Amino acid sequence: MTVKDFIPTAYKNLIEKGSYIWSSPSNIALVKYWGKKEHQIPENPSISFTLDSCKTTTTLRFSKKENNNEFLFDVFLDGEKKDDFKPKIETFFKRIEAYLPFLKGYYFKIETSNTFPHSSGIASSASGMSALASCLMSLERSLSGVEVTDEYFTQKASFLSRLGSGSACRSLEGDLVVWGKHDEIDGSSDLFGVKYPFEVHQxxxxxxxxxxxxxxxxxxxxxxxxxxxxxxxxxxxxxxxxxxxxxxxxxxxxxxxxxxxxxxxxxxxxxxxxxxxxxxxxxxxxxxxxxxxxxxxxxxxxxxxxxxxxxxxxxxxxxxxxxxxxxxxxxxxxxxxxxxxxxxxxxxxxxxxxxxxxxx
Missing domain, CATH: 3.30.70.890 (GHMP kinase, C-terminal domain)
Structure with a gap:
């Protein structure tokens, strides 16, 4: 897969409003990624255990808006409006707009909650960005009007997640996920996480x-x-x-x-x-x-x-x-x-x- 594979063709369906809810876990890297190139590309491959209880649940509510000139959204954490989260989400939207061209066509209300303390060294950005990317992919799947395979859905959600938070791309699947090109692991990619493909002992x-x-x-x-x-x-x-x-x-x-x-x-x-x-x-x-x-x-x-x-x-x-x-x-x-x-x-x-x- 290349970056071009994630650029959609014209959407066939028109959706005025709706909502999607996804939960996504954090993950804990066993081999760490530390250091990145442009466009959230890792300097080295990593592998992680996907977690279970430490997760973020995100509700994405959306409604069609008049102009398509800007991103329009609000973010809530545990019911409290969080304007200080907006710059990070806006940066994320700018990075992914080429792959989700509907983003400026909707107002989004992003409601999120974690089962663990935010910003304390458990990867809340990993669970949060992967949950949000999954919600956005659900909207794209509905807009596309063509069959989107589960494999493509997960790969693109992982690809989008990475552009919000690198380690987020390892949260879409489990139980072991590899991110970053490694010569001995077929299918490994700098663009998204992949399920570890080899035998795992009991x-x-x-x-x-x-x-x-x-x-x-x-x-x-x-x-x-x-x-x-x-x-x-x-x-x-x-x-x-x-x-x-x-x-x-x-x-x-x-x-x-x-x-x-x-x-x-x-x-x-x-x-x-x-x-x-x-x-x-x-x-x-x-x-x-x-x-x-x-x-x-x-x-x-x-x-x-x-x-x-x-x-x-x-x-x-x-x-x-x-x-x-x-x-x-x-x-x-x-x-x-x-x-x-x-x-x-x-x-x-x-x-x-x-x-x-x-x-x-």
Whole structure:
């Protein structure tokens, strides 16, 4: 698929007004994407677990308007009007207008809610943009008047999502999604996410992700700013090579069910991500003291018990505790006894692997 494949022909149907509702989950990258080229193209491929409970539900209400000169929309989060979200949505609309030429023909009311704290290192932009892109694709499907296959719908929704938030393109499907061209993964693309196409061992089915909310506040440095700091970063090129290599290694790990190798790759990726932040110019740190306390506790517990629990981090202070389904009881007891004390107000979210966006 190329960019041209997502430019529609003339629409056959006229729709005055209506609404669509989609929910879409966040995702947690195992091999991280950090750094991008023009047009939201990643510098390196990434792979993620799609989540289940951490999701955004978006209702898109639309009505035909008189002039087609400008984008007209309002955004609401949990029922509260959010004008500060509008610049990001307007940028998104400008980027995708060539692929959805009906955008200036409608007034949109975008109503959204998250099951987790906004802007705290759980990828709310990933779930939010993928839910909104799915709603817009539903409208295009109705306008087109021709059959739109589910495969094309999902690919284009992923393609559009990427133009709003890079990692959003990995939220449309599950349970493992690859984004970014990788020589060993057929069908992988910089333009959209694809379902991981190879064999996955039973060890990685129904994997758990308990998210420890160390800090529920706004990040002091946004992911967008962080990505841009990879331009001219002294270690950037080696980092991009490392991501390719780690993704290659995971192919065998997923096939054989090698949990020990999985842990090494995933934890190394998390720490490398934050090392890139700490060595950029200007440098910054998103981890908090309690982030490090939790990591050390996990290492001690794993050494004592031979558990397969591990951690990963997104661009924030919160810790994603990953563990196989078979260890649910043991790890939950460990979390409650030793890790909850390091969470803000004792808050954490129990999640697991999910399977992508759903129309409601």
């Amino acid at each position: 060890n990685f089915k129904n994997y758990n992700d308990t998210i420890l909310l160390v800090d529920k506040g706004e990040k002091q440095v946004s992911s967008t700013v962080g990505h841009n700091l990879m331009h001219n970063h002294p270690f950037a090129q080696e980092r991009f090579k490392q991501a390719h290599s780690n993704l290659s290694s995971l192919i065998d790990v997923f096939k054989t069910g090698d949990l020990k190798s999985f842990i090494k790759i995933v934890e190394s990726e998390a720490l490398t991500l934050h090392a890139m932040m700490m060595t950029s110019m200007p440098y910054f740190i998103l981890m908090k003291p309690n982030t490090l306390e939790i990591i050390n506790k996990i290492w001690v517990f794993r050494q004592k018990t031979s558990s397969n629990v591990c951690f990963t981090l997104d661009a924030g202070a919160n810790v994603h505790v990953l563990y196989p389904e078979a260890e649910t009881e043991m790890v939950n007891e460990f979390i409650n006894n030793e890790l909850v004390a390091y969470c803000q107000n004792g808050h954490y979210i129990c999640d697991r692997i999910g399977f992508g966006a759903k129309q409601l």
